[in-house]
Amino acid sequence: MSKGVLVDLTKCIGCGSCSVACKMWNALPYSQTSQQQGSNLDADTWTVINRAEVKKDNEPAWRFIKYQCLHCDEPACASACFSKALKKTKEGPVVYDVSLCVGCRYCMLACPFNVPKYEWDKAFPEVRKCQMCANRVYNGDSPACVSVCPAGALTYGEHKTILAMAREKINGDGGYVKHIFGEKEAGGTSWLYISDIPFENLGFRTNVTTKPLPEYTESILGLTPAVGLSWGALLTGMYVYNRRRNEIAKEKEKPGNK
Amino acid sequence: MDDQVKEDKQVTRRSFLKMMGGLSLAGITIGLTGCSNTTTMAEQAGGDGWLPQQYQGRGNWPAQVRGRVPIDPDNPSIVRDDQKCILCGQCMEVCTRVQTVAGHYGMPMADDIICVNCGQCTLWCPTAAITERDDTQKVTQAINDPNKHVIVQTAPATRVALGEEFGLPPGTWVVGQQVAALKRLGFDAVFDTNFTADLTIMEEATELIKRVTGEINAPLPQFTSCSPGWVKFCEYFYPDLLPHMSSCKSPQQMLGAVAKTYYAKVKNIKPENIVSVSIMPCTAKKFEAQRPEMNDSAHYWHKKDIQDVDVVLTTRELARLIKQQKIDLSKLPEENYDPIMGEGTGGAIIFGATGGVMEAAVRSAYFLITKQQPPADLFNLTPVRYLEGVKEAAVEVPGVGTVKVAVCHGLSNARQVLDAVRAGNAPWHFVEFMSCPGGCINGGGQPRSSVPPSDEIRMARINSLYQADAKAPLRASHENSEILAIYEKFLQHPMSELSEELLHTSYTDRGKKINALTS
Ligand code: SF4
Numbered sequence: 033m034s035k036g037v038l039v040d041l042t043k044c045i046g047c048g049s050c051s052v053a054c055k056m057w058n059a060l061p062y063s064q065t066s067q068q069q070g071s072n073l074d075a076d077t078w079t080v081i082n083r084a085e086v087k088k089d090n091e092p093a094w095r096f097i098k099y100q101c102l103h104c105d106e107p108a109c110a111s112a113c114f115s116k117a118l119k120k121t122k123e124g125p126v127v128y129d130v131s132l133c134v135g136c137r138y139c140m141l142a143c144p145f146n147v148p149k150y151e152w153d154k155a156f157p158e159v160r161k162c163q164m165c166a167n168r169v170y171n172g173d174s175p176a177c178v179s180v181c182p183a184g185a186l187t188y189g190e191h192k193t194i195l196a197m198a199r200e201k202i203n204g205d206g207g208y209v210k211h212i213f214g215e216k217e218a219g220g221t222s223w224l225y226i227s228d229i230p231f232e233n234l235g236f237r238t239n240v241t242t243k244p245l246p247e248y249t250e251s252i253l254g255l256t257p258a259v260g261l262s263w264g265a266l267l268t269g270m271y272v273y274n275r276r277r278n279e280i281a282k283e284k285e286k287p288g289n290k
Numbered sequence: 291m292d293d294q295v296k297e298d299k300q301v302t303r304r305s306f307l308k309m310m311g312g313l314s315l316a317g318i319t320i321g322l323t324g325c326s327n328t329t330t331m332a333e334q335a336g337g338d339g340w341l342p343q344q345y346q347g348r349g350n351w352p353a354q355v356r357g358r359v360p361i362d363p364d365n366p367s368i369v370r371d372d373q374k375c376i377l378c379g380q381c382m383e384v385c386t387r388v389q390t391v392a393g394h395y396g397m398p399m400a401d402d403i404i405c406v407n408c409g410q411c412t413l414w415c416p417t418a419a420i421t422e423r424d425d426t427q428k429v430t431q432a433i434n435d436p437n438k439h440v441i442v443q444t445a446p447a448t449r450v451a452l453g454e455e456f457g458l459p460p461g462t463w464v465v466g467q468q469v470a471a472l473k474r475l476g477f478d479a480v481f482d483t484n485f486t487a488d489l490t491i492m493e494e495a496t497e498l499i500k501r502v503t504g505e506i507n508a509p510l511p512q513f514t515s516c517s518p519g520w521v522k523f524c525e526y527f528y529p530d531l532l533p534h535m536s537s538c539k540s541p542q543q544m545l546g547a548v549a550k551t552y553y554a555k556v557k558n559i560k561p562e563n564i565v566s567v568s569i570m571p572c573t574a575k576k577f578e579a580q581r582p583e584m585n586d587s588a589h590y591w592h593k594k595d596i597q598d599v600d601v602v603l604t605t606r607e608l609a610r611l612i613k614q615q616k617i618d619l620s621k622l623p624e625e626n627y628d629p630i631m632g633e634g635t636g637g638a639i640i641f642g643a644t645g646g647v648m649e650a651a652v653r654s655a656y657f658l659i660t661k662q663q664p665p666a667d668l669f670n671l672t673p674v675r676y677l678e679g680v681k682e683a684a685v686e687v688p689g690v691g692t693v694k695v696a697v698c699h700g701l702s703n704a705r706q707v708l709d710a711v712r713a714g715n716a717p718w719h720f721v722e723f724m725s726c727p728g729g730c731i732n733g734g735g736q737p738r739s740s741v742p743p744s745d746e747i748r749m750a751r752i753n754s755l756y757q758a759d760a761k762a763p764l765r766a767s768h769e770n771s772e773i774l775a776i777y778e779k780f781l782q783h784p785m786s787e788l789s790e791e792l793l794h795t796s797y798t799d800r801g802k803k804i805n806a807l808t809s
């Protein structure tokens with residue numbers, strides 16, 4: 033039931049089709065200062081390709097790293113979100129529902145991979161990140177980025193199938209390092225990576241815990257102000273929340289804002 | 291319709307929240323229906339855009355034509371504007387199938403995004419997201435610098451295509467108008483790459499004769515070396531065959547080298563004050579001019595920081611410069627190239643078409659071997675003309691016997707010839723290779739036509755070149771009076787020590803960059 037994507041870093045040719053597909057499918061604007069996309073995730077850039085210039089057997093080698101939300105099995109962002117605007121779906125994607133978001137940005141702090149971004153420059157900001165093309169996935173299609181990859185670097189499928197595929201690949205071919213990034217990291221993620229070069233040399237955050245992160249965030253959240261205790265405070269909160277949401281909806285309906 | 295659904299949901303959700311505030315009973319019922327829907331797609335962020343049809347509703351079947359070619363941001367020849375890319379996959383098609391570059395190398399990659407710089411993708415890209423790297427600024431700057439003597443050369447193929455940018459039919463012969471436009475743009479001297487095309491023939495035909503007679507120890511068949519996309523292709527995919535590659539530089543690079551030596555001496559201009567520009571139908575020429583070995587005029591003067599050709603503009607960039615100055619090319623008078631590098635023969639004109647280099651070489655090789663004018667059929671070598679992918683001919687040369695030649699264009703066709711040579715069953719003495727289908731007339735820097743470019747347009751440009759050759763007063767390179775003069779006054783004779791220094795080059799084995807995956 034739960035889907036995932038396997039990224040084989042040895043196959044990526046660095047064409048950037050995936051990041052363009054993301055921009056197109058999600059109608060995300062480009063930076064006006066450059067013809068090429070940036071190298072960092074931001075509110076309008078949900079996936080990037082970065083070139084890592086490394087050495088392999090003492091020869092220079094380039095690897096292209098596709099980066100986006102990893103869609104954790106037990107997402108820290110979702111557990112940090114007390115208004116349930118972020119949630120893990122049974123299909124795999126960790127999705128964001130703007131109508132529930134109060135704009136607290138706890139998710140940004142909680143994410144071990146620094147993925148969610150905030151629209152700081154907007155009057156009614158949203159939290160923005162890769163949705164794993166949830167509506168394509170619900171319809172039985174692969175995410176936009178996977179569908180356009182001409183190099184076979186991205187494989188979409190049942191999470192357990194692609195995990196088995198990853199294992200088979202790294203065990204069958206001595207060229208791969210014996211590590212599936214995302215199998216254990218952060219308690220497991222829907223996106224998995226395999227590589228011929230150790231992940232730490234490619235800028236991956238390999239020191240992230242292998243314990244599911246919500247175990248931590250819940251205890252952190254336990255310390256946050258007990259909003260629910262005061263009915264009056266909740267009502268005030270709800271009023272602000274409601275107004276904010278309606279304003280966002282209005283903002284969205286304005287021509288040119290879609 | 292979708293929007294309508296979305297709006298309804300927003301209403302229900304608002305009601306749900308009102309219910310939370312305990313405001314209305316009606317809210318409860320509406321709210322409850324909305325509640326069960328909280329994960330519907332319409333509420334989620336993203337998915338507001340589109341993708342081309344081939345990626346939609348495929349249930350995970352891969353689209354046949356997909357993605358796009360990788361382009362290094364530092365590629366000297368081509369650039370891409372991501373905002374214009376629609377992921378149609380056409381660049382991948384031409385690169386994979388016509389040029390057999392993409393998908394023909396092993397992964398994981400070394401430190402090079404494999405590209406032969408041919409620029410065919412710029413002609414196939416429907417939105418012109420991929421274009422030549424624009425170097426027009428550099429030229430404008432040089433022209434505006436009073437201390438610089440800015441010279442320009444124009445390739446054989448631009449004169450039958452530039453007119454298309456100004457509304458003239460494909461193939462219109464605008465050689466004189468092109469010179470006039472360049473003079474109005476402020477170039478100090480306008481030269482013809484045809485001059486060095488003739489010089490290339492003298493050197494390359496001499497080299498061929500020396501290979502045939504065993505005077506130099508290099509294998510046959512000899513490969514032509516004037517198409518820089520083809521040269522880089524051979525360096526990547528067939529480096530074992532590089533000894534077959536003629537050591538002659540391309541006409542562009544020969545002109546660059548003699549401009550900053552021979553011309554500089556005759557005109558008494560310091561070579562470092564000459565800015566050498568070329569107008570080419572080709573994006574790979576931008577790469578070629580930057581090759582580190584292309585600075586023989588610097589060696590000649592024992593100076594540093596001199597590059598034989600400084601800036602390469604494609605036909606499209608020249609058109610852009612002319613349009614910026616609001617010059618209507620079609621209304622210009624016909625003007626002539628400047629001496630001492632402005633004369634070209636019919637043999638040089640046809641360099642721009644597939645088969646042309648071979649035909650010109652055969653004409654002059656015949657003369658150099660027999661000291662007699664070649665027979666009439668060598669001035670109409672139809673077996674090597676036009677658009678068939680691989681062409682062959684056999685020419686009887688008294689005293690030598692049958693000389694067998696082959697011609698191919700488009701790099702997928704080159705592979706057929708190269709595989710035969712590799713297998714040791716190539717009957718030819720001399721093979722002409724052109725990177726682009728049709729030859730330079732369809733180079734990656736030429737005006738955009740249909741997508742993909744049609745044979746009709748290729749043929750219009752090719753016919754125009756052959757007509758000009760047929761009408762040319764001199765049709766064989768060895769008859770060019772300025773060529774005779776440069777050998778007499780400067781180079782002495784083909785493959786002299788100085789010719790070797792300035793007009794010949796060496797190649798780089800790039801086999802390691804493709805991880806040895808062949809064919
Ligand atoms: S589309 Fe595929 S090959 Fe191209 S950059 Fe993305 S992952 Fe790499």
Ligand code: SF4
Nearest residue numbers: 375376378379381415
């Ligand atoms: S041909 Fe142009 S628009 Fe089509 S995929 Fe390539 S770069 Fe993008």
